[in-house]
Amino acid sequence: MIAVKCPHCHVGLKVDEKKLPSDITSFKCPKCKCPIPVSMLSQKEGEGTSSSDTVLLHLMKKGIGKITVLPNDETAEQVFLLAEGVSIIGRKSTKPSLTTIGIETTDRSMSREHIRIEVKKDPKGGYKHYLSDNNSKNRTLYNSNYLGEGEVVILNNNEEIIIGRTVLRFNE
Numbered sequence: 695m696i697a698v699k700c701p702h703c704h705v706g707l708k709v710d711e712k713k714l715p716s717d718i719t720s721f722k723c724p725k726c727k728c729p730i731p732v733s734m735l736s737q738k739e740g741e742g743t744s745s746s747d748t749v750l751l752h753l754m755k756k757g758i759g760k761i762t763v764l765p766n767d768e769t770a771e772q773v774f775l776l777a778e779g780v781s782i783i784g785r786k787s788t789k790p791s792l793t794t795i796g797i798e799t800t801d802r803s804m805s806r807e808h809i810r811i812e813v814k815k816d817p818k819g820g821y822k823h824y825l826s827d828n829n830s831k832n833r834t835l836y837n838s839n840y841l842g843e844g845e846v847v848i849l850n851n852n853e854e855i856i857i858g859r860t861v862l863r864f865n866e
């Protein structure tokens with residue numbers, strides 16, 4: 695276990711480094727939902743500070759999938775790990791919303807609750823990822839086609855989803 699403080703909200707976090715996927719560059723603070731760079735873990739190794747508000751991180755299940763937000767003028771690169779169940783993905787905002795994965799961006803053509811990804815266990819042992827548009831204002835491009843109302847597609851590794859002017863890449 696490595697103890698670190700979230701650089702954004704300063705909550706104490708304990709991270710089981712053995713459960714961190716090797717291919718991510720950041721993870722989400724469970725309290726403030728801001729990304730924390732994985733590089734912070736190696737810097738703080740051995741620092742055993744624990745505070746009363748320490749949160750144990752146990753969200754890193756390998757192979758469950760992740761979304762990478764590709765950087766452009768409006769958005770910095772961000773990586774989000776998917777969890778089993780439904781994630782609502784869209785523009786991060788201070789207004790209340792159902793968004794579970796909030797992307798920090800100035801892309802106003804991205805809705806706050808733009809897409810929905812449901813992760814379900816596959817009987818064969820892996821996971822399947824079901825993408826649908828969440829009644830967004832500007833719709834969702836998947837493999838160069840707009841998703842229809844109520845349409846659900848199964849994501850494959852390395853596929854791209856475009857919401858507003860922002861490209862998301864899905865990886866298993």
Ligand SMILES: [Zn+2]
Binds near residue numbers: 700705723
């Ligand atoms: Zn935080």
